[in-house]
Amino acid sequence: MPTTFTLPNIRREAAALWQLAWPVLVGQLATVGMGVADVAMTGHASATELAAVSLGASIWSIILVTVTGTMMAINSVVAHQVGAGEHQAIAHSVRQALWKALGVGLIGALACNAATLLFDHLHMAQEVNDRASLFVHIISIGMPPYAAYRALYGYSTSINQTKPVMVIALLGLAFNVTVNWVLIFGHFGMPKLGGVGCAVATGACMWLMLGAMLVWLKVSPAYRQTYPFTRWEWPYYPEIRSMLKLGLPTGITYFAEVSAFGAVSLLVARFGVVEVSAHQIALNFASLVFMAPLSFGIGVITRVGQAMGEANPAQARFAAWVGVGMSLSFAVLSAIGIALFNVQIAAAYTSDTAVQALCAHLLLFGALFQLSDATQVATSCAIRGYKVTRQPMLIQLLAFWVFALPLGCILGLAPDWIPFAPAAPMAAAGFWIGLVLGLTIAATLLSWSLYVLANQRVRDSARRRPAAMQA
Structure with a gap:
């Protein structure tokens, strides 16, 4: 199987991943x-x-x-x-x-x-x-x-x-x-x-x-x-326990992300119908677009896992980064599309002019985080393909609950007791800025983790090979 980043190899891997991903x-x-x-x-x-x-x-x-x-x-x-x-x-x-x-x-x-x-x-x-x-x-x-x-x-x-x-x-x-x-x-x-x-x-x-x-x-x-x-x-409880050890961190990761977005929705609700309606519409559209990189990610789990099962970590690394590249390529297209047609997207959801205007503004933040959102889901899925799940969990918890939500509260609510809060609450826009930062942190840390993990697996395999030949 291809392991070097030549254009024909990338095309073959991308075609194999697409065959898995489009039905998903x-x-x-x-x-x-x-x-x-x-x-x-x-x-x-x-x-x-x-x-x-x-x-x-x-x-x-x-x-x-x-x-x-x-x-x-x-x-x-x-x-x-x-x-x-x-x-x-x-x-x-x-x-x-x-x-x-x-x-x-x-x-x-x-x-x-x-x-x-x-x-x-x-x-x-x-x-x-x-x-x-x-x-x-x-x-x-x-x-x-x-x-x-x-x-x-x-x-x-x-x-x-x-x-x-x-x-x-x-x-x-x-x-x-x-x-x-x-x-x-x-x-x-x-x-x-x-x-x-x-x-x-x-x-x-x-x-x-x-x-x-x-x-x-x-x-x-x-x-x-x-x-x-x-x-x-x-x-057979040892087998079930092993699967829980793999699956629970992923479940916690998903819970952390969804609950953070849910918490934002509840906090935005205090600013009235226009703010919460615009937030929900923008979030709904972003969630629909997110299904594409998520589907690529599910395919990447399969491609990386199969390569590792074949004891071919070089192919696993190749498949992982091609999958990340495909997700990122889609994100670039979706970001451009959202930025160009944000007003039309908002109008398709509602006829209320105030909600339309705010939703179109929030969709610009949605366009901005397309790149980091696609990268973080693809890299986290690739890491799970190596049967590593705890590290993505910790990174996602850090990104959403230590950075994204607190910053969103500072900018969105502007509490008086924080000296560096803005003069006036930024409402929904402040929370979306926090989400952009959180997703960017997650994408950066997960990309670095995948880089280190994939290269380490290749080095480990190279060290084992001479030892096996001597034996």
């Missing part, structure tokens, strides 16, 4: 589309239902992302086994990942329900709190099947089968939108459930996607050699 990208957009559909469709029911769904979805999404990160250990584990040709070991690892998913999913469901106690301290109307709590109680039934689906998702992508996850995500989106329409508005004689209908649809959708993945694994010949359901296997 479509699937990620479909998954994000479920949340967009929930909010957009509930907005036509009533303001109370929209507030309840928005509140409940904020809890659900934070726990969901944390579970996603925790389950990502299977990606690097299976990728290494694919590279090493250990097909029987793959089946065993997937079975143990499913046992892990059962525990993680149940804990996630309990955490969702426990988090509803926070609603009573947000000074919202009691009707909104009650509806939001009911939303979470119902949607949490989808957390265990979602965790199991993510285990099989990681298994499938790591053996280079990414199109199934795209098809199943599109199926889930179609199901979600259809059942939302029926249950929110009470069509075909069904009761008019409002926002609770979203919870029923999304919870059921998680079970549908798991079932669809199980059927696909059964009928597709691509999984025959590594099919995990050939026999029953009880949980």
Whole structure:
């Protein structure tokens, strides 16, 4: 496999990564589309239902992302086994990942329900709190099947089968939108459930996607050699513990990032409807664009992991930096596009001129952090491909909770007790400046970490080779 940075080699690696990444990208957009559909469709029911769904979805999404990160250990584990040709070991690892998913999913469901106690301290109307709590109680039934689906998702992508996850995500989106329409508005004689209908649809959708993945694994010949359901296997705790050791730091990393953005949303809310609306629109668009570098990152985990499983760290290093380059190239294009069309993007979301103007301003910060955001996600995924997860976690915690959020509070809130705070609060713009700084710090430290790690693995391999020849 190519290991030198010549143009033909880069093209071949980029083509291989693109084959992995584009179905993942479509699937990620479909998954994000479920949340967009929930909010957009509930907005036509009533303001109370929209507030309840928005509140409940904020809890659900934070726990969901944390579970996603925790389950990502299977990606690097299976990728290494694919590279090493250990097909029987793959089946065993997937079975143990499913046992892990059962525990993680149940804990996630309990955490969702426990988090509803926070609603009573947000000074919202009691009707909104009650509806939001009911939303979470119902949607949490989808957390265990979602965790199991993510285990099989990681298994499938790591053996280079990414199109199934795209098809199943599109199926889930179609199901979600259809059942939302029926249950929110009470069509075909069904009761008019409002926002609770979203919870029923999304919870059921998680079970549908798991079932669809199980059927696909059964009928597709691509999984025959590594099919995990050939026999029953009880949980093997050393294996599960090893996966948790890999996955928990990633889950914490995802939690740190999402909770930091969530905290910014809550802090911006004090400045009124225009500020919070513009912030949410700009953040929503930035999140959609982020799906592309994230998809490249998931592909990079597979490419790096497979190369390391083949005991070829030079190829792993090559794949890692090509993946980072592809993510960065996309970020340059997206940054230019956002900067040029920020006004049009804002207008597509809202007709309120005040919200449009502020959103267009915030999108300029969004354009600025495209480069650092794409770099940090690609480098962190490459590092995870080496089965190193604690270092990205520490860097992300440092970037978001030590730099981004505190600086955002200083600039956005301008507290009197800080002597170097601005004369007046910068509101949402101040928080976005903090996010730009945090992402830049994360991108810089993660790039350096990847550089050191990749080169160290190559040097270690070079030292072992002469020793093995002498033996």
